[in-house]
Amino acid sequence: MLGTRGGWQALRRCASLPRAVRLRVSEALGARESGGEVKVQGWVRSVRSQKEVLFLHINDGSSLEHLQVVADPSLENRDLTFGSAVEVQGKLVKSPHRRQNMELQAETIRVVGPCDTWTFPLKLKERHPLEYVRQFPHLRCRSNTLASLLRIRSEATAAIHSFFQDNGYVHIHTPIITSNDCEGAGELFHIEVSSLLSGPLTQFFNVPAFLTVSGQLHLEVMAGAFTHVFTFGPTFRAENSQSRRHLAEFYMVEAELSFTESLQDIMQVMEDLFKTATSTVLSKCPRDVELFHKYIAPAQKDRLEQILKHKFVTISYNEAVEILKQASQTFTFKPEWGCDLQTEHEKYLVKYCGEVPVFVINYPYDLKPFYMRDNEDGPQHTVAAVDLLVPGVGELCGGSLREERLPLLESRLQRLGITDTYQWYLDLRKYGSVPHGGFGMGFERYLQYILGVDNIKDVIPFPRFSHSCLL
The missing domain is CATH 3.30.930.10 (Bira Bifunctional Protein; Domain 2)
Structure with a gap:
């Protein structure tokens, strides 16, 4: 990957980013001011790709609410799916939506651990009964x-x-x-x-x-x-x-x-x-x-x-x-x-x-x-x-x-x-x-x-x- 032109460009782009402050999702959602480079790690709860913009919702267990990530569609890849573990770096900005205070404008998205969505027993946008999830104590x-x-x-x-x-x-x-x-x-x-x-x-x-x-x-x-x-x-x-x-x-x-x-x-x-x-x-x-x-x-x-x-x-x-x-x-x-x-x-x-x-x-x-x-x-x-x-x-x-x-x-x-x-x-x-x-x-x-x-x-x-x- 690093031997390609795109790989070297990605490496230079990461190296030029300032040192980011790591935040939990609950901290990012509760932030009062925009600006500053931050890093958030968690699991993807939804992915929505449009022509002009890519939306992610991620959660790290610190809050019931998910953090919305707004990114350029070019950052999407086949491993960026529901359930995958990611690390997102970018800037916190005020969200235009009334339901959330802040959102994260992503500059880099790294998939730390992909998720096989075909076999993953928890499905996107489904409210699973307690009896159902009880079958999967590990998940x-x-x-x-x-x-x-x-x-x-x-x-x-x-x-x-x-x-x-x-x-x-x-x-x-x-x-x-x-x-x-x-x-x-x-x-x-x-x-x-x-x-x-x-x-x-x-x-x-x-x-x-x-x-x-x-x-x-x-x-x-x-x-x-x-x-x-x-x-x-x-x-x-x-x-x-x-x-x-x-x-x-x-x-x-x-x-x-x-x-x-x-x-x-x-x-x-x-x-x-x-x-x-x-x-x-x-x-x-x-x-x-x-x-x-x-x-x-x-x-x-x-x-x-x-x-x-x-x-x-x-x-x-x-x-x-x-x-x-x-x-x-x-x-x-x-x-x-x-x-x-x-x-x-x-x-x-x-x-x-x-x-x-x-x-x-x-x-x-x-x-x-x-x-x-x-x-x-x-x-x-x-x-x-x-x-x-x-x-x-x-x-x-x-x-x-x-x-x-x-x-x-x-x-x-x-x-x-x-x-x-x-x-x-x-x-x-x-x-x-x-x-x-x-x-x-x-x-x-x-x-x-x-x-x-x-x-x-x-x-x-x-x-x-x-x-x-x-x-």
């Missing part, structure tokens, strides 16, 4: 919907960290590999050594080890030295479920508060976290959220705005069961005191309370794990537990006061036959224990709710669920 981030989702995930993650740090919490990295089953449900992924060189099959850690289902117990350790701690990381449940609310790998936000004797304190943090993080996401990602509220869940915007203005509703488990028993609706699972609330029950309770988030508190003692604080309330025998139910999703958060009284905790562990396993947990109650409590919030369910997405598999980059682990 679906190129679609507008998933790109918006990932920007929202990023902002929501930052907002959650900011909420806790602004309120004096210490961030703890709890382990992913653990010997504890925090939930007691037995839905654990067992870790085994797979190396052929490991010799006779032995336990790597000398004890059975699992992928964590929760960081709560480790946070309780830390709550013996810090009054407020939180963690935010991956958790794993080996649930053989294909439902739209369950994943085998998901992210959990968990917090633990020392020196608290009130379940209301825990509930207030849950509500404040939800409202603060949601308000931040709505203010920082307005166009991305609008895409979901316009095309995925048209009424969700108004519902969210109303929820952010009002207190969440609180009812007891007893009240919940009575509401369900008196319902005109027929349930698949008959509501009875002492039985866990099913998804259909949770949806009905939210609807009954006006389609707003609902705290259900004080569950039966036998329904909940060993660490929840005994209310010592007579024949009914409940624990100071709380679940936060939200419309369309059901349970979003679960929390409780923890049992800090050593005799009561010892008695319960003995009845369950797990005293030896949790001797370290009893030690925490011997050495400066204080009343404390905490909660966990499923991050994907949170996103599912605020965006109005029907299936939880569409709010995580690489969904893991029963019989599916693509990539």
Whole structure:
């Protein structure tokens, strides 16, 4: 190529260009002044060639909007197609169109990576259903919907960290590999050594080890030295479920508060976290959220705005069961005191309370794990537990006061036959224990709710669920 006359001319033209300032698409779109040499890199979202001018729209993931590139038709080549990766150098100028502030007048366009448009599964100007792009986990981030989702995930993650740090919490990295089953449900992924060189099959850690289902117990350790701690990381449940609310790998936000004797304190943090993080996401990602509220869940915007203005509703488990028993609706699972609330029950309770988030508190003692604080309330025998139910999703958060009284905790562990396993947990109650409590919030369910997405598999980059682990 350089041996030809045209090649040498192109080389001289590139060499004569001044050093360009590299801009992201979002920065170029937000620029207020024209002029100056800039370089923008990204992927082509559309190509339109006319006799006098060539139009490109490119995007680099920093914004839902595309940057319009205006160029001489002579810069077009066969590799400049939808989906190709390009580097464009030129000058930013005011756009004559009302929908955009700036556009880029190209002086050079370099195709960094061509795209085979015949086999590329995402097609130009098509709005692909979420179910369709889910088939292509290696490519679906190129679609507008998933790109918006990932920007929202990023902002929501930052907002959650900011909420806790602004309120004096210490961030703890709890382990992913653990010997504890925090939930007691037995839905654990067992870790085994797979190396052929490991010799006779032995336990790597000398004890059975699992992928964590929760960081709560480790946070309780830390709550013996810090009054407020939180963690935010991956958790794993080996649930053989294909439902739209369950994943085998998901992210959990968990917090633990020392020196608290009130379940209301825990509930207030849950509500404040939800409202603060949601308000931040709505203010920082307005166009991305609008895409979901316009095309995925048209009424969700108004519902969210109303929820952010009002207190969440609180009812007891007893009240919940009575509401369900008196319902005109027929349930698949008959509501009875002492039985866990099913998804259909949770949806009905939210609807009954006006389609707003609902705290259900004080569950039966036998329904909940060993660490929840005994209310010592007579024949009914409940624990100071709380679940936060939200419309369309059901349970979003679960929390409780923890049992800090050593005799009561010892008695319960003995009845369950797990005293030896949790001797370290009893030690925490011997050495400066204080009343404390905490909660966990499923991050994907949170996103599912605020965006109005029907299936939880569409709010995580690489969904893991029963019989599916693509990539």
